[in-house]
Amino acid sequence: MKLQSVFLYSLLGITLVGTSCKPKGTSSAVTGGAAEKTYVPPGKYDELYNFVSGGFSGQMSVYGLPSGRLLRVIPVFSVDPEKGWGYSEETKPMLNTSHGFVPWDDLHHVELSQTNGEVNGKWVFGNANNTPRIARIDLKTFRTAEIIELPNSAGNHSSPYGTENTEYVVAGTRFSVPADGAGSDVPISSYKENFKGHISFISVDKETGKMDLSFQIRTPGVNFDLARCGKAKSHGWFFFSCYNTEQANTLLEVNASKNDKDFIMAVNWKKAEEYLKAGKGKKVPVKYAHNTYNETTHTATSEFKNEVIVLDAAELKDICYFIPCPKSPHGCDVNPTGEYIVGSGKLAALLPVFSFDKIQTAIAEKQFEGEYGGIPVIKYEAALHGEVQKPGLGPLHTEFDANGFAYTSFFVSSEVVKWNVKELKVVDRVPTYYSVGHLCVPGGNTRKPYGKYVIAYNKITKDRYLPTGPELSQSAQLFDISGDKMQLILDFPTIGEPHYAQAAPAELFTKNQYKIYKIEENKHPYVAKGEAETKAVREGNKVHIYLTTIRSHIAPDNIEGVKVGDEVYFHVTNLEQDWDIPHGFAIKGANNGELLIMPGETTTLKWIPEKTGIFPMYCTDFCSALHQEMQGYVRVSPAGSNVPLTASIGKNAADEKAQK
Amino acid sequence: MKRIVSFSFAAACLFALVVVSCKGGEDTNTSGTNGASQETPSANNSATSANTASYDPKRGEGKFDASNVKVAALDESMVTKGDAIFKTKCSACHKLTDEKLVGPGWKGVTGRKEPYWIMNFITNPDAMIDKDPELQAQLEICLVRMPNQNLTDDDARHILEFMRKNDGAK
Numbered sequence: 059m060k061l062q063s064v065f066l067y068s069l070l071g072i073t074l075v076g077t078s079c080k081p082k083g084t085s086s087a088v089t090g091g092a093a094e095k096t097y098v099p100p101g102k103y104d105e106l107y108n109f110v111s112g113g114f115s116g117q118m119s120v121y122g123l124p125s126g127r128l129l130r131v132i133p134v135f136s137v138d139p140e141k142g143w144g145y146s147e148e149t150k151p152m153l154n155t156s157h158g159f160v161p162w163d164d165l166h167h168v169e170l171s172q173t174n175g176e177v178n179g180k181w182v183f184g185n186a187n188n189t190p191r192i193a194r195i196d197l198k199t200f201r202t203a204e205i206i207e208l209p210n211s212a213g214n215h216s217s218p219y220g221t222e223n224t225e226y227v228v229a230g231t232r233f234s235v236p237a238d239g240a241g242s243d244v245p246i247s248s249y250k251e252n253f254k255g256h257i258s259f260i261s262v263d264k265e266t267g268k269m270d271l272s273f274q275i276r277t278p279g280v281n282f283d284l285a286r287c288g289k290a291k292s293h294g295w296f297f298f299s300c301y302n303t304e305q306a307n308t309l310l311e312v313n314a315s316k317n318d319k320d321f322i323m324a325v326n327w328k329k330a331e332e333y334l335k336a337g338k339g340k341k342v343p344v345k346y347a348h349n350t351y352n353e354t355t356h357t358a359t360s361e362f363k364n365e366v367i368v369l370d371a372a373e374l375k376d377i378c379y380f381i382p383c384p385k386s387p388h389g390c391d392v393n394p395t396g397e398y399i400v401g402s403g404k405l406a407a408l409l410p411v412f413s414f415d416k417i418q419t420a421i422a423e424k425q426f427e428g429e430y431g432g433i434p435v436i437k438y439e440a441a442l443h444g445e446v447q448k449p450g451l452g453p454l455h456t457e458f459d460a461n462g463f464a465y466t467s468f469f470v471s472s473e474v475v476k477w478n479v480k481e482l483k484v485v486d487r488v489p490t491y492y493s494v495g496h497l498c499v500p501g502g503n504t505r506k507p508y509g510k511y512v513i514a515y516n517k518i519t520k521d522r523y524l525p526t527g528p529e530l531s532q533s534a535q536l537f538d539i540s541g542d543k544m545q546l547i548l549d550f551p552t553i554g555e556p557h558y559a560q561a562a563p564a565e566l567f568t569k570n571q572y573k574i575y576k577i578e579e580n581k582h583p584y585v586a587k588g589e590a591e592t593k594a595v596r597e598g599n600k601v602h603i604y605l606t607t608i609r610s611h612i613a614p615d616n617i618e619g620v621k622v623g624d625e626v627y628f629h630v631t632n633l634e635q636d637w638d639i640p641h642g643f644a645i646k647g648a649n650n651g652e653l654l655i656m657p658g659e660t661t662t663l664k665w666i667p668e669k670t671g672i673f674p675m676y677c678t679d680f681c682s683a684l685h686q687e688m689q690g691y692v693r694v695s696p697a698g699s700n701v702p703l704t705a706s707i708g709k710n711a712a713d714e715k716a717q718k
Numbered sequence: 719m720k721r722i723v724s725f726s727f728a729a730a731c732l733f734a735l736v737v738v739s740c741k742g743g744e745d746t747n748t749s750g751t752n753g754a755s756q757e758t759p760s761a762n763n764s765a766t767s768a769n770t771a772s773y774d775p776k777r778g779e780g781k782f783d784a785s786n787v788k789v790a791a792l793d794e795s796m797v798t799k800g801d802a803i804f805k806t807k808c809s810a811c812h813k814l815t816d817e818k819l820v821g822p823g824w825k826g827v828t829g830r831k832e833p834y835w836i837m838n839f840i841t842n843p844d845a846m847i848d849k850d851p852e853l854q855a856q857l858e859i860c861l862v863r864m865p866n867q868n869l870t871d872d873d874a875r876h877i878l879e880f881m882r883k884n885d886g887a888k
C-alpha cells in the first residue's frame with residue numbers, strides 16, 4: 059500500500075480523489091481461492107441476501123452473496139415500467155406527497171428490521187433523500203408496503219436507522235430549513251435565526267409493520283448526516299453525526315469546513331418518550347402523505363395528515379447532547395456491545411471512538427464545555443475512549459464483526475481498514491477499486507454480527523469492467539474476512555449509486571415468503587374471479603373492463619364500443635395460482651407503462667384512446683408455448699359513435715359449427 | 719392436427735396445459751420456503767424424485783389412492799363447491815364438453831381415469847407430467863402443461879364431484 063504518496067496527494071488537494079485513486083492494477087489483489095469462495099453452482103442458492111441501496115435510481119436491489127447475483131430490483135421511490143410501479147392505478151398513490159405525485163427519488167440507506175438487536179427478516183426500510191420519505195418493504199413479497207413523508211425536513215439523509223427492536227426508525231434532516239408553513243418564506247441569509255433541524259421518530263408496529271410519525275425533535279440548524287441507534291447497554295439512545303456547525307448557507311465546501319470540530323448528537327429517546335407522554339410536545343400544523351399498500355385489495359391509498367408533535371431540544375434540556383467530533387463527521391457507528399461510538403470525520407486524519415459509559419458519566423457530572431443552540435456540549439476528552447491515529451484518509455463508515463474488529467471505509471485513500479475497537483490499533487488494510495463509500499458486514503450493525511464478509515460499495519469503477527461509454531457501472535466488492543487478513547474475492551456491478559446495504563442469512567427471509575396471492579382472498583373492487591366474471595361496463599365516459607389472464611389467453615379478447623376520449627380502465631386479474639407465473643399487459647399507444655400482474659392479483663391500467671382504430675393488447679411476460687397467442691383487440695370508434703360496448707372471447711370454430 | 723383431435727387426442731391431452739418449461743430433476747432448494755403462510759403454496763413440497771420406475775400410471779403420484787378417495791352417491795353440496803372452483807380456476811382452459819380449449823374438455827374423464835388419479839393430477843401436476851407416459855406423450859402434441867392452481871385437498875375432491883356430475887353420476 060503506497061499510503062505515503064496518497065497522503066501527499068491529499069495535501070495537494072483532496073478534491074482530486076475521484077480520478078486519482080488507482081492504487082494498483084485491476085486484479086493484483088485477487089489471490090487464489092477467490093473463485094472457490096464465491097462460486098455458487100447453477101441451481102444452488104446463495105448463503106445470504108444483500109439489500110443494496112439503488113441511490114439515484116430510487117430503488118432497492120437485492121443480490122445473492124457470495125455470488126453477487128442480482129435477484130431483484132424492488133421499486134420504491136421511482137416509477138418502474140418493468141413492474142408497472144407508479145403506472146398502475148393501484149400503485150400511483152404510493153408516490154403521492156404533499157407536493158403531488160413525485161415519480162423519482164434518491165434512495166440512500168437500507169435498514170433491516172430487528173428483534174433484540176438481531177435481524178428478524180420481516181421488513182427492510184429505505185429513505186428518500188430528496189423529497190423526504192421513509193419506505194417500508196415487506197419481505198414476504200419483496201414489495202414496498204408503505205411510504206411516509208416527513209414534514210419540516212429537507213434532504214432526508216441520516217435515515218432510516220432503527221432501534222434494536224425496531225421500535226422506531228429515525229430520519230434526520232440533512233438540510234436544516236425553516237419549519238414548514240407560512241413562516242418558511244424567509245431570507246436565506248437568515249439561516250442562523252430561522253433554519254432548524256428536525257429529527258423524526260417513526261414508530262413501527264411489531265406485528266404489522268405499520269409506521270406512524272410519532273414525534274419530531276427540533277434542533278439547532280445544522281446538517282445531519284448519518285445516525286445509529288444504541289444497542290444493548292446503550293439501547294434508548296440514538297447518535298447522529300452533524301456538520302456545518304458554522305451554520306453557513308453558501309459555499310459550504312469552504313464555509314462549513316472552518317470549525318476544527320463538528321458534533322455527534324446523542325439523543326436520549328426514552329427521555330423524549332417521557333416528555334411526549336407528559337404532554338411537553340407542541341402540535342404543529344404541517345401536511346404530509348402517508349401511503350399504504352393493502353395486500354388484499356392490491357391497492358394503495360394515500361392519507362394526508364395535518365399535524366406533528368414537536369419536542370424542542372433547546373427547551374427540554376436532557377434529550378439531546380452534542381459531542382465534539384473532528385471535522386465533518388460522516389459515519390457514526392455503534393459497535394455490537396453498544397459501548398463504543400465511532401465518529402468518522404471526512405476531513406479528519408484520525409478516528410475518534412467515544413465511550414457510552416463515559417458519555418453517561420460526563421452528563422451526570424455536567425462535564426460540559428458550554429452550549430450550542432441551547433444544547434449542552436460535552437467536553438471532547440470526557441466522552442472519548444480514544445483515537446485511531448493515521449488510519450487512512452477520508453474515513454466514512456464503520457461496520458463491525460463478531461470478534462471485536464471494526465472495518466472502516468476510506469474514501470480518499472480508497473481502502474478498507476480493519477482495526478481493533480478496544481485497542482484502537484490498525485491490523486489490516488486492503489485497497490478498493492475505487493473511492494469506497496459505505497461498507498456492509500452481514501449483521502454488522504447488530505448485536506451479533508454474522509461476519510464472514512465485508513462488502514465495499516464503490517463510487518468509481520474505471521477499468522474494472524468492460525466500458526459502457528461515459529458512464530460506467532457502480533460497483534460492489536466482496537472481501538472474505540474470515541481470516542486475519544481481508545481478501546478480495548469478487549467484484550459485481552450495482553444499479554444507481556449504491557449507498558448503504560445490509561445482508562443476513564437467506565433463511566431469515568425465505569421462510570415467510572409468498573409465492574402467490576390467493577385468488578379467493580382477492581378483495582380488489584374490480585376483481586374477476588374467473589372468466590365468467592369478465593365484462594365491460596360503461597359509466598358515462600368511463601369504461602371499466604374486467605379482464606383475466608391465464609396461460610394462454612386474455613379474456614375478453616375482443617372489445618368494441620370504446621370511444622375516443624373515453625377513460626378506459628383495464629382491471630386485469632391474473633387467474634394463475636402457480637409460483638412464478640406473472641402475466642403482463644400492454645396496449646398500443648397507451649401514454650403509460652405496462653402492468654405486471656402476480657398470480658392471484660388484480661391491477662389496473664388507465665388508457666385514454668386518442669385515435670380511432672383497432673388497438674392490439676398483449677401479455678408482456680413470456681408465459682407459455684402459446685404466449686405469443688396471448689393477445690386481443692380493442693376497437694376504438696369516434697366520440698359519439700353508437701357502436702355498442704361488447705366484450706367477448708372464444709367464438710371458436712366449434713361454437714360456430716354448433717350454431718349452424 | 720385435425721386428425722389427431724379425436725377421442726384419442728382428448729384422452730391424451732387430458733388436462734394438459736401451459737408453460738413450456740419442464741421442471742427439471744430434483745428440486746434441492748425448496749427447504750426454507752415452506753412457510754406457514756397460507757399463500758405459500760405446496761407445489762414444491764411434493765417430492766419430485768425422477769424415479770419413474772416406481773410410478774404407477776393407474777394411481778398417478780400424490781397423496782391420493784383407493785384407500786382415501788371413496789366415491790358413492792353424488793354429493794350435491796360438493797358439486798356446488800366444485801362448480802365455484804371450476805369457474806375461478808379451471809374454466810379459462812377447460813370446457814365441460816369434450817371440446818379442447820387450452821386444455822382438453824372434461825366430458826368423460828371420470829370414466830377414463832380413476833378418481834384418485836384425477837385428484838393426484840390436479841394437485842400435483844408437475845410431478846405427474848414429468849413421469850406419466852401418457853401425459854408425456856400428450857405434451858408432445860399439446861405443448862402445454864397443466865398449471866398448478868394450488869388446489870387444496872378439499873378443492874380437489876369437490877372438483878372430482880363436479881366432474882362426476884358433468885359425466886352424469888347420480
Ligand SMILES: [Cu+2]
Pocket residue numbers: 607608609640641642677678679680681682685688
Ligand atoms: Cu402471459
